Amino acid sequence: MQSPPTQFNQNHLLAALSPAELERLKPHLELIHMPLGDVLCESGGRLSYVYFPTSAIISLHYILENGSSSEVAGVGNEGMLGISLFMGGENTPTWATVQTAGYCYRLKGPLLLQEFNQGGPLQRVLLRYTQALITQISQTAVCNRHHTIEQQLCRWLLLTLDRLNSQELVMTQELIASMLGVRREGITEAAGKLQQAEIIRYRRGHITVLNRAGLQGHVCECYDVVKKEFERLFRDVKKS
């Protein structure tokens, strides 16, 4: 395993704070490792911390009455978990689990809220992030309706790749299937095609992306929409 990513600015939101804000928060930011599968928040549950991933990826997903599930958005080093704390309502019908093991900074909810209510750049950044998250969720809705499993797999792989430094994801087909809300066999088939095209290599819980451009050739428009929105978020934030 690589050494833990201990720079605050490895999370883009923390990186976008004003120096004064970051100094105030620093003593309370706690670096923790999050193991795969860890449940951070159940449906209707209350978060006592907010999490700023540096290398971990968290999945926001909904679990149906019949037990099947599907992801509505992911949270990586571009974002944070726990927007409902400052948006109000305290909890959501959504679950949050660790989809890729790694590190997060966490911060006690009330502290974040206090800083948010000052109305400084942090507020602006967090609201802007929430807007980008809305775009991501919307695009998931559209993609679920209109695109093939293969296209969705490519979208998902690219988004996940963008949140990592590495070309390799630790991830079973079963897990990907439950994220996309499809059968595991559907992923086997789509991944098989990508492997034949030498775009990815698969080995028992590890996917290596050999040819990123290849993925982009198979992905639907949804990936670009989400990606551009995140780029815009950080462009805007810098301007401020």
Added chain:
Amino acid sequence: MQSPPTQFNQNHLLAALSPAELERLKPHLELIHMPLGDVLCESGGRLSYVYFPTSAIISLHYILENGSSSEVAGVGNEGMLGISLFMGGENTPTWATVQTAGYCYRLKGPLLLQEFNQGGPLQRVLLRYTQALITQISQTAVCNRHHTIEQQLCRWLLLTLDRLNSQELVMTQELIASMLGVRREGITEAAGKLQQAEIIRYRRGHITVLNRAGLQGHVCECYDVVKKEFERLFRDVKKS
């Protein structure tokens, strides 16, 4: 046509403002009629007004490169159009069109922003609404993945019904199909079943709901999730 709904409190968000806030805004709130199909915002376009529907319903939807479309959320008298104004980012990849003709109060964007930045109850209400909107969009994503056209039609009818005072919607099957992102024939079939079960009556662009409980018997869990979230929104708002 009924007489226009001219009470500010017919929009639940306006109704939830503090008296002082409402007094400040009142002189600037302009009641306007919105005809069916009116495009309020194109993808990437900038809104100069925010809209608080009283009897109109606005659809937030995405249009794919190939021309097909699907709705990610609706906005009726429970909400407002234009959250990106205070969330930041100014625009979204989403379109906003009038799905049911009716009335809205509109307000110049900068005025809303100014009030929002005061950090009073209005800010709290709008953020809380945005949280509920996120739930609605998330549930659309889940529903698109897992539920049948019939279930989705029921969800959509119930949500629309909740935003109206009437049991009759003015709505062609073609339009519903483009909302749900499915074929028109799919709606014909699903609506036919509901009609046989004497739950709705269909006549050329008009749907009358005969038996609301019947709809609830055919709907998926998604409707309840969204509905409860909106109820919670206004419960919370009253508490404050």
Added chain:
DNA sequence: GCCATATTGTGCGCTAGCGTACATACTACG
């Protein structure tokens, strides 16, 4: 090095929904 277990591959038949084409029936408007 071996084995239990988790993971992936494959092959059915089945269904929902798509795309297309065309027939029918309202209804608004002249």
Added chain:
DNA sequence: CGTAGTATGTACGCTAGCGCACAATATGGC
């Protein structure tokens, strides 16, 4: 009152993805 145009009904073959069953294979722990 007739007609043009819009809205709805229906039919048919096709495909993606499902549900299920089971075979094959890697891997970590002993």
